[in-house]
Amino acid sequence: MIKHIFFDLDHTIWDFDKNAEETLKELYQTYQLQTLGLNSTEEFIQTYTENNHRLWAAYHVGKISKETLRSERFSTTFIQLGIHPDHIPQQFEDDYVRITPTKTNLFEGSEKVLSYLQKKYSLHIISNGFKESTLTKMEVSALNPYFKNVIISEDVGVNKPDKAIFEHALQRAEALKEESIMIGDSLEADITGAQNFGMKAIFFNPQKKEAPEYVDWQIHHLEELLLHF
Template identity: 60%
Template sequence: MNTPKYTHIFFDLDHTIWDFDKNAEEALLELYVLHRLHDIGLTSADAFIETYTQNNHRLWREYHVGNITKETLRAARFKQTFLDLGVHPDAIPNGFEDAYVKLCPTKTNLFPNAHETLAYLQSKYTLHLISNGFKESQDIKIGNTGIGKYFTHVIISEIVGANKPDKAIFEYAINLAGVTREECLMIGDSLEADVLGALNFGMDAIYFNPFNAPKPDEVPVQIMNLKELITLL
């Protein structure tokens, strides 16, 4: 990579720095016990978490591209999970979504080497976050994990009014930073929202691929551990 031209690096938050799935699993295990889900027929916490994860990822993909709203995502992900697992609609626990939204963002698991990598990069570049997550949750995640000190700007899609991969949010980000797209690099886990969104905007991108998913040919650079950025950049 022709790294000397970069002055600003934009990171995704969920699934890139903040380990969404690990934090969600911790929260769901607590809520499984608290809401006595075993008593309504959910005998496997693992099956509950796996089904929720599939539904949540699917709905977030729909949200990224503007097919559903925040309200639809939050209303559907647990309702669909309970229904998929055979729970009668009348037996779905009241307030489960609200309890999850309050608990999950308080979890503090980051991907390995996050602090070390961000501290190194901050010494060489100006760092920012661009997130499609919801502001109230992202503020808690950033505060509880102590990563806010690394970032000059935190750009949240629902505040901007456009989600990644929409070019409008990348345009907003570089204007806020006062730089050109050629000076910037985007790093994220979502091929569609982060990587292809940035590349289509004209900004270079690195694919964070910790689970070694297939990499499309049009994606030039990938990493599997954040620490690789110390060597690359």
């Protein structure tokens, strides 16, 4: 009998890639990156997205630090696209981190689903996102009223998939494993993390990627949750 639903934030409710794309298009113009020889915004965004996803995957499991992630994602992108390190805009990362969390694109159906679930369940966030950015996203996207707790890995001291963050989240929510479920897009951080801890998990898979056998439950659109809860 589920009573508590724990959501990931980025890539699950808050549309990280769409919000990042909007920001990068703005910064492309602000920094006039075409004058550096970057003639394609699409190539720039695609290269950055690939690097960012790779670095976040390493950050989830503690292979790199927050500082390494932030210092490398754009420097690597610029260098891969042929920009000399001396010509990389020094404030680009800081502007990106400042602007992106103020974007408010959510996955389709988010507000409808959260409004429905809130009436029947206690909802909570477990995020590996950076604390300041996460709190900004929650506020400007008007998500705070839906959730009783927002658990952020920087506060806890460990990231998903570490069992300790799930244990902390259940203690904060005053919930039991058997009455809780995790919903997220990361197979390693959200699904494997929750399952290893002993919680049920739903894989949010909007791109319809092939899911491994250990995934017991997946959805491709958030509104599918209305059929099950």
